[in-house]
Amino acid sequence: MVKELHKRGYGNLRVIPFISPTGLTWRCELIDIKKQNETLAASRWIESKRNGNMQVEINLSPKELADLFIKENIDFLEPCKGKSDEYEKWYSQMVENLTENELPHAFDTSDYFFPTDYWLTTENKKINTLPEG
Known part of the structure; x- marks a missing residue:
């Protein structure tokens, strides 16, 4: 959905994915880089x-969700x-490289933060981030 939002001109939208404290759920916050407190x-x-x-499966396409x-x-x-060409390109490639059930996470909420030069995935793969994180 975020990739679709980027295509529609919301290039300052950023994703902060993370794992819940229990480790049982994946969560995602969206942030506007210009107003990082929102x-x-x-x-x-x-x-x-x-x-x-x-148990309900959401059957909307990314375009419909957007x-x-x-x-x-x-x-x-x-x-x-x-527009944020570098981030949009990075995000698009990152999403395309994920497998069907694989999710990225920048950190988990058990007080462990990964180095700012990469995220991990639920398959324990590293995703290199942009220099600014």
């Missing part, structure tokens, strides 16, 4: 589409408009 819990937003039922996300979160997204 985040949106994308994983909670996605869960809200399941109406609290973890349409719905824009509709429901336009106030958060508007300041994210802009």
Whole structure:
């Protein structure tokens, strides 16, 4: 969905993926690089589409999810408009290199932060980050 949002001009939107303290769930925050103190819990937003039922599968395409996300979160997204070619290219390649059930995470919330030059995946692969992290 974020890759689709980047295509639609929200290039200042960044992803902060992480593992919950229990290690049982993957979470994702979205942040506008211009207003780094404002985040949106994308994983909670996605869960809200399941109406609290973890067994419900979301069958929307990334484009359909992006349409719905824009509709429901336009106030958060508007300041994210802009272009960030280097990040957008990195993010797109990173997503394309993930396997079907593999998720990236910048850190886990058990107080362990990875070095800023890479993230890990749920398959324990390293993803090199951009120089600014």
